[in-house]
Amino acid sequence: MIEMYKEWYEARHEYAKEWKEKTGGKVLGYFCTYVPEEILYAAGVLPVRILGSHEPQNVSEPHIFAMFCPFCRDCLAQGLQGRYGYLDGIMIAQSCLHVRQAYTSWDLHIPTEFSYYLSMPHHVQSPHAAEFLRGEYKTFISKVENWTGKKITDDDLKRGIDIMNRSRTLMKSVYETRKKSDVPITGLDAMYMVVASQMIEKSEHARATEGVIKELAGRSTGKENATRLMLLGSENDDVEFIEMVESLNAVIVQDDHCTGTRYFWDVVESNGDPLTAIARRYVKRLPCPTKDWPDRRRMERILQFAKEWNVAGAIVIQQKFCDPHEIDIPAIRKALEAAGVKVLFLEFDVTVPVGQFRIRVEAFLEMLSEEDLF
Amino acid sequence: MAEVQKGKEYWRWTESRWTSPDMDWKSGGIISAGVDVGSVSTQAVVMVDGKLYCYANMRTGSDSPESANNAMKWALEGTGLSRDKIHATVGTGYGRVNVPFATKAITEIACHARGGNFMYGPQVRTILDMGGQDCKAIRCDEKGKVTAFLMNDKCAAGTGRGMEVFSDLLGVHINDVGAMSLQVAEEPPPVSSTCVVFAKSEASGLLRQGWPKEKVLAAYCSAMAHRIVTLLERIGVEKEFAITGGISKNVGVVSRLSKELSVTPLKTDLDPQIAGAIGGALFAKALYEKKGK
Numbered sequence: 001m002i003e004m005y006k007e008w009y010e011a012r013h014e015y016a017k018e019w020k021e022k023t024g025g026k027v028l029g030y031f032c033t034y035v036p037e038e039i040l041y042a043a044g045v046l047p048v049r050i051l052g053s054h055e056p057q058n059v060s061e062p063h064i065f066a067m068f069c070p071f072c073r074d075c076l077a078q079g080l081q082g083r084y085g086y087l088d089g090i091m092i093a094q095s096c097l098h099v100r101q102a103y104t105s106w107d108l109h110i111p112t113e114f115s116y117y118l119s120m121p122h123h124v125q126s127p128h129a130a131e132f133l134r135g136e137y138k139t140f141i142s143k144v145e146n147w148t149g150k151k152i153t154d155d156d157l158k159r160g161i162d163i164m165n166r167s168r169t170l171m172k173s174v175y176e177t178r179k180k181s182d183v184p185i186t187g188l189d190a191m192y193m194v195v196a197s198q199m200i201e202k203s204e205h206a207r208a209t210e211g212v213i214k215e216l217a218g219r220s221t222g223k224e225n226a227t228r229l230m231l232l233g234s235e236n237d238d239v240e241f242i243e244m245v246e247s248l249n250a251v252i253v254q255d256d257h258c259t260g261t262r263y264f265w266d267v268v269e270s271n272g273d274p275l276t277a278i279a280r281r282y283v284k285r286l287p288c289p290t291k292d293w294p295d296r297r298r299m300e301r302i303l304q305f306a307k308e309w310n311v312a313g314a315i316v317i318q319q320k321f322c323d324p325h326e327i328d329i330p331a332i333r334k335a336l337e338a339a340g341v342k343v344l345f346l347e348f349d350v351t352v353p354v355g356q357f358r359i360r361v362e363a364f365l366e367m368l369s370e371e372d373l374f
Numbered sequence: 375m376a377e378v379q380k381g382k383e384y385w386r387w388t389e390s391r392w393t394s395p396d397m398d399w400k401s402g403g404i405i406s407a408g409v410d411v412g413s414v415s416t417q418a419v420v421m422v423d424g425k426l427y428c429y430a431n432m433r434t435g436s437d438s439p440e441s442a443n444n445a446m447k448w449a450l451e452g453t454g455l456s457r458d459k460i461h462a463t464v465g466t467g468y469g470r471v472n473v474p475f476a477t478k479a480i481t482e483i484a485c486h487a488r489g490g491n492f493m494y495g496p497q498v499r500t501i502l503d504m505g506g507q508d509c510k511a512i513r514c515d516e517k518g519k520v521t522a523f524l525m526n527d528k529c530a531a532g533t534g535r536g537m538e539v540f541s542d543l544l545g546v547h548i549n550d551v552g553a554m555s556l557q558v559a560e561e562p563p564p565v566s567s568t569c570v571v572f573a574k575s576e577a578s579g580l581l582r583q584g585w586p587k588e589k590v591l592a593a594y595c596s597a598m599a600h601r602i603v604t605l606l607e608r609i610g611v612e613k614e615f616a617i618t619g620g621i622s623k624n625v626g627v628v629s630r631l632s633k634e635l636s637v638t639p640l641k642t643d644l645d646p647q648i649a650g651a652i653g654g655a656l657f658a659k660a661l662y663e664k665k666g667k
Contacts (some may be wrong), residue, residue: 341523359482359525360525362481363483363520363523364480366484367519367520367522370661371519373657373661374519
């Protein structure tokens with residue numbers, strides 16, 4: 001059953017097209033996990049995350065700086081190559097300059113009936129952030145209502161919250177199983193599950209996940225003696241890389257990135273006004289580095305993950321030219337090493353030079369094990 | 375302009391082989407081997423009970439398994455020892471998975487640390503391996519186990535291949551490049567391009583401006599040293615410090631590097647290019663012993 005997610009991941013476009021045909025609904029492509037999918041589900045719109053394809057391309061160069069991160073260039077290339085031609089709308093919630101450029105360029109060159117820039121505050125640690133965001137959501141909701149021609153009620157919002165929370169809670173249960181020493185799911189399969197949840201209608205994904213959780217109870221990957229690793233970074237859906245790492249004597253058991261826990265870990269505490277609850281969730285969720293200041297709140301969670309999931313080493317994946325993440329790296333390295341977790345830093349581009357990374361990963365694993373050869 | 379003889383292979387560095395004059399492989403000890411197939415050079419080392427018995431250091435061909443075979447054949451030449459008597463072999467280097475007779479492949483990072491520990495002693499904490507196509511800064515403990523490492527990314531500047539290109543351009547034999555680069559009254563500004571191809575264009579320009587070869591080589595060696603220092607500073611240099619790999623034979627780079635770091639690298643009587651293969655042979659011995667237990 002677990003193979004389903006890989007199929008979904010690979011056939012993301014076919015899935016969305018079929019969903020549209022089947023339901024007659026609208027599909028919206030979003031650029032960042034700060035987009036409040038609760039509101040989109042409330043509106044009956046299917047949100048799908050726009051991700052790159054990790055293939056070389058030659059179409060984005062005239063539209064986006066070559067020294068912007070490979071991820072945003074790869075995302076834009078998908079649009080320019082017509083792979084998301086079925087989208088009825090696109091949106092972004094303010095996160096970083098680079099992905100915003102991908103969004104604005106997309107908006108300029110690939111017209112859709114709806115496009116929206118949501119002013120997500122950067123200073124999420126401000127006591128006014130949630131209130132501000134709630135106001136922004138009000139404006140956003142009225143635009144969505146105009147677009148779909150359908151009113152969004154509080155009950156709709158509560159339904160949106162339930163759909164999102166159910167998916168989050170299930171994914172957390174999946175991640176709980178990765179604490180086991182005989183880890184029942186590989187890092188690659190877990191990645192497929194999370195990324196599929198960003199592309200597949202959440203209730204359908206949740207039904208499948210309920211089945212998989214039962215299956216995981218008795219499952220083994222045969223990786224009991226493998227070195228336990230965690231992956232840190234921005235978005236890490238690089239199949240070739242994860243496959244390479246797990247082809248060695250290693251298994252990825254936990255992560256902090258937005259195709260992983262940063263996407264789903266925090267739920268909406270749904271008491272009272274639903275819009276306030278949603279706004280609080282996005283302000284309080286584990287932040288991405290663009291918003292993680294003046295206090296670095298990510299660190300506590302990273303260290304907790306490292307400890308509870310019993311990881312020996314962390315691979316920090318840096319998208320080339322991603323300044324917000326790069327600024328955090330010295331602090332992350334220091335904190336992890338002080339906690340006894342070794343760190344391997346790798347800089348990624350659109351395509352992965354797998355041979356060059358392989359030697360670094362192998363040497364890292366040798367560093368973490370093979371005591372008996374000395 | 376430099377005088378360059380057409381067809382002469384200025385880049386061709388001296389290949390070597392050696393056998394211990396006072397050891398006998400028939401002593402009944404564990405015979406282990408390490409083969410380091412690098413992008414430019416290949417070394418085969420044979421050890422008896424963890425002591426260096428013989429080695430060969432030669433150029434890597436286009437075919438990794440063949441290079442490994444050739445280096446091993448040459449190392450064993452005249453010793454009476456044959457490959458089937460070797461108890462365990464570790465393949466390392468760029469072609470580590472292509473050593474046909476290896477028991478196991480281990481990265482050159484682990485092998486250089488282990489080999490550096492053997493060659494320079496347990497006090498070594500930082501090893502710089504300046505290889506043919508990459509450069510590695512390695513920190514290790516007193517057993518020669520890696521504690522941290524960094525590699526240069528995606529570029530051959532600051533490596534042996536870059537030096538070969540310069541040697542050919544200037545028509546100066548690669549063995550003489552380092553010493554010649556020190557024959558300048560005043561240190562010129564370093565070559566600014568980090569890319570080997572661009573650095574070569576820059577050097578051609580300097581030659582046209584009338585710079586003598588010594589000065590151009592000084593500018594290139596100092597650029598290389600400077601680039602390596604920035605890599606080392608990211609990981610931190612803890613004493614004692616040692617350099618392995620082909621570029622460690624280039625006095626022009628090494629002296630500039632030591633000056634910039636204010637650290638004198640340790641010396642060895644052995645060929646510093648064989649560090650990785652020595653590490654491999656020591657790991658092979660440990661693997662053989664582990665299997666026996």
